[in-house]
Amino acid sequence: MAVPRYWREIPQRYNLVGTKCGSCGKIYFPPKVVCPTCRRKSLGHMEDCALAGRGTVESYTIIYAPPPHFEGEEPYTMALIKMDEGCYLMGQVVDLEPQEIHIGLRVEACFRRIYEDGTRGAIQYGYKFKKMEEAETP
Amino acid sequence: MATVGIAGYGAYVPKYRIKADEVARVWGKKGEAVSAGLMVYEKSVPAIDEDTATISVEAARRAVRSSGINPVDIGAVYVGSESHPYAVKPTATIVAEAIRATPDMTAADYEFACKAGTAAIQTCMALVKSGMITYGLAVGADVSQAAPGDALEYAASAGGAAFILGGDHLIAEINHTVSFTTDTPDFWRREGEPYPGHGERFTGEPAYFRHVVSATKKMLEAMDTRPGDYDYVVFHQPNGKFPLRAAKKLGFTKEQVQEGLLCPVIGNTYSGSTPLGLSAVLDVAQPGDRILATSYGSGAGSDSFDLTVTEGIADYPRNHLRRMLENKVYLDYALYMKHRGALK
Numbered sequence: 482m483a484v485p486r487y488w489r490e491i492p493q494r495y496n497l498v499g500t501k502c503g504s505c506g507k508i509y510f511p512p513k514v515v516c517p518t519c520r521r522k523s524l525g526h527m528e529d530c531a532l533a534g535r536g537t538v539e540s541y542t543i544i545y546a547p548p549p550h551f552e553g554e555e556p557y558t559m560a561l562i563k564m565d566e567g568c569y570l571m572g573q574v575v576d577l578e579p580q581e582i583h584i585g586l587r588v589e590a591c592f593r594r595i596y597e598d599g600t601r602g603a604i605q606y607g608y609k610f611k612k613m614e615e616a617e618t619p
Numbered sequence: 620m621a622t623v624g625i626a627g628y629g630a631y632v633p634k635y636r637i638k639a640d641e642v643a644r645v646w647g648k649k650g651e652a653v654s655a656g657l658m659v660y661e662k663s664v665p666a667i668d669e670d671t672a673t674i675s676v677e678a679a680r681r682a683v684r685s686s687g688i689n690p691v692d693i694g695a696v697y698v699g700s701e702s703h704p705y706a707v708k709p710t711a712t713i714v715a716e717a718i719r720a721t722p723d724m725t726a727a728d729y730e731f732a733c734k735a736g737t738a739a740i741q742t743c744m745a746l747v748k749s750g751m752i753t754y755g756l757a758v759g760a761d762v763s764q765a766a767p768g769d770a771l772e773y774a775a776s777a778g779g780a781a782f783i784l785g786g787d788h789l790i791a792e793i794n795h796t797v798s799f800t801t802d803t804p805d806f807w808r809r810e811g812e813p814y815p816g817h818g819e820r821f822t823g824e825p826a827y828f829r830h831v832v833s834a835t836k837k838m839l840e841a842m843d844t845r846p847g848d849y850d851y852v853v854f855h856q857p858n859g860k861f862p863l864r865a866a867k868k869l870g871f872t873k874e875q876v877q878e879g880l881l882c883p884v885i886g887n888t889y890s891g892s893t894p895l896g897l898s899a900v901l902d903v904a905q906p907g908d909r910i911l912a913t914s915y916g917s918g919a920g921s922d923s924f925d926l927t928v929t930e931g932i933a934d935y936p937r938n939h940l941r942r943m944l945e946n947k948v949y950l951d952y953a954l955y956m957k958h959r960g961a962l963k
Binding site: 496575591592 | 634666667668669670673676680704713716717719942948957
């Protein structure tokens with residue numbers, strides 16, 4: 482990914498900053514300029530809103546044949562996660578053996594290295610997920 | 620003089636471990652003998668996608684969350700490490716952005732072998748005392764490197780801790796800090812080299828012991844205290860033995876050292892070592908407890924701190940470090956090499 486794009490998306494990638502519709506209150510990630518439900522009414526009323534980082538695995542897949550920049554990490558788990566705020570997002574679940582993943586698993590965001598552009602390029606960081614610590618499970 | 624101390628702290632240790640036995644097996648050594656000699660039984664290993672920046676962010680986020688301090692009030696972020704992911708480009712800006720403290724603040728990376736984290740604490744203390752900032756974040760973290768087969772390989776590990784320094788909402792007051800610094804080339808890594816070199820036995824008496832003992836003695840003199848006045852003492856932990864020997868030389872007991880002695884189970888986390896030891900002590904300390912912590916960085920220098928735990932500790936969310944110490948997955952040497960190979 483080009484450095485300018487990575488830089489533009491740092492709030493999302495580091496801190497899960499999405500948007501909240503000032504009209505209906507729905508939270509979106511990634512951020513939206515307009516709420517698809519409220520449309521014109523939401524214009525100018527979409528506010529930044531950082532997700533708390535907690536969610537539940539809704540579905541998952543295990544990657545055995547990764548794209549080039551992720552070779553060496555396989556097998557790894559990608560999950561569709563329903564965040565506690567109601568929006569869905571896709572993320573890698575780390576520090577977990579592939580057989581440990583299951584639908585309904587409570588997860589929380591963590592900060593990891595996502596991708597590096599060779600040995601000379603920039604290193605890109607962002608969110609991944611891990612199993613929620615027991616004491617913090619509701 | 621204005622009060623300064625710790626308003627928040629957070630620790631992070633990766634989930635993976637390798638046993639000293641397993642490293643010894645590969646190099647034809649006797650694991651039991653190595654472990655007994657160094658007092659290191661296993662060490663932490665970063666996940667394939669963890670580095671000093673990610674460890675620093677996890678520790679810093681924990682400190683911010685646990686303290687309840689608004690990150691916007693953090694006016695300085697300093698990250699001490701000898702394994703910053705970039706040679707040029709600060710780790711501190713990544714950490715500051717990830718805790719949402721940017722942009723009205725200052726930041727920089729520190730390097731002083733294993734004591735860069737405590738140097739960061741001292742800088743934040745000074746900025747708070749001078750009134751330049753309200754709160755400052757100091758991190759000590761490393762994913763330390765050791766050449767395959769080198770004695771360092773039994774201990775060089777990964778982890779870190781972050782401290783929010785300030786003048787109010789304190790969980791521990793820092794009564795005083797002193798340093799002892801000389802030019803002593805006991806351990807180094809040249810620019811562009813993947814692994815450090817060291818002076819074998821030279822790293823002991825003229826290096827670790829001279830600096831740790833001198834800084835601690837200076838502290839005892841300055842505060843007019845005796846070893847028995849402290850509930851806990853933390854020394855830098857390149858292995859499990861050195862801090863115990865330093866304690867004995869200075870007249871501290873094994874019991875005073877024990878709580879903060881993590882090296883036997885996680886190895887030497889370099890810049891994270893003294894900060895993690897202090898975090899382990901804060902996890903169990905009670906109001907009124909007195910703590911002495913002395914770091915050591917090769918090259919060489921020691922920073923010593925005298926702390927008194929405040930009533931604020933009672934409501935502080937604690938014990939996450941113990942949970943991280945217990946929640947572990949063992950790797951064999953081959954997987955350990957794979958984990959390490961992806962990191963710089």
